């Protein structure tokens with residue numbers, strides 16, 4: 001088999017990269033080791049930045065997002081006694097959309113299977129080789145069990161945090177990993193109940209962080225700060241609703257409850273692997289970096305990476321010019337570190353850990369961001385997503 005760009009992993013990063021390259025006349029093959037059903041069912045975050053929405057629309061996969069996505073002009077930031085609303089259009093002229101990542105993935109897969117390049121599910125033993133030459137190849141076993149070789153001009157490692165691409169880049173370049181593990185986790189639930197709020201609520205509370213998000217006018221998504229080693233069995237639904245109601249309490253406001261349809265504990269970590277390129281192997285998305293979910297940046301950062309990467313690969317393959325692939329890693333990492341800082345900052349401001357001194361600093365920061373227009377604008381610009389270069 002032969003293609004121009006071999007793409008490993010059919011998450012949002014790999015699927016969107018394939019689509020963007022197709023629109024520029026570049027051939028790709030996408031290799032995914034899971035099944036279509038598994039990939040489409042994975043529950044992830046649900047906030048799309050302005051540039052992500054613009055990119056999906058321009059790629060021709062924005063129709064259902066425009067029908068079913070919920071455009072939001074702000075968030076509520078809360079600490080005991082105060083619930084402050086940020087007005088994003090007023091602060092920075094941009095908004096965000098609520099649309100589940102699994103819906104983005106379904107839309108991209110449907111487009112790819114309808115008129116896109118090959119997308120192979122349930123492959124195994126994926127192994128990129130000779131990535132430090134101009135003729136890299138990907139060895140893999142197809143779903144029928146046949147050994148295959150895919151010859152390429154370039155390889156995209158969009159295979160997520162547990163993929164095979166990052167170790168090759170690290171080994172080949174003597175690269176470096178930057179990491180922070182937070183001493184808490186999120187317990188997340190999906191519930192069949194109308195959201196009790198117009199905008200998302202991010203709440204600081206002495207018992208720990210709580211958050212109210214949503215997926216549709218009839219489905220709510222809520223999170224609680226818990227210990228990283230928390231057993232989900234210790235959290236029957238009643239205890240979850242009680243903790244959520246306590247941590248988000250405000251006079252005159254009630255949290256409506258409903259049947260819980262999904263519940264899980266999510267670890268919180270920051271992780272950056274540098275550089276994002278070795279020869280003709282390019283990393284994008286979770287393969288290169290992870291942010292804690294507080295800033296809602298994971299998916300948006302993956303989209304920003306592949307937008308840069310697509311332009312760089314078109315320049316390389318259609319014009320034989322290497323300038324943009326040479327600068328890809330540095331340019332992508334500039335945004336990665338900005339989002340890493342913002343996610344760390346939101347996380348550190350909102351989660352209880354440390355002592356009472358730390359709590360006073362958090363409350364001081366919250367009061368500042370809720371009272372100074374300059375501080376609020378800084379939050380709004382980062383939350384809605386800085387423009388792509």
Ligand code: APR
Pocket residue numbers: 008009010011012013014031032033034039044045101126158159160161162163164284285286287297298299300302
């Ligand atoms: N071979 C083929 N596919 C692989 C391999 C492999 N060896 N290892 C992993 N994959 C696949 C995974 O099954 C997954 O479908 O690569 C895909 C990676 O997708 P994601 O983990 O979704 O990562 P990415 O596309 O970078 O999406 C960015 O945004 O909200 C965040 O973390 C969230 O996944 C999300 C991310």
Ligand code: PHB
Pocket residue numbers: 044045046047200213214221293294295296
């Ligand atoms: C979600 O809806 O899952 C969500 C929203 C905002 C966040 C994190 C998660 O910051």
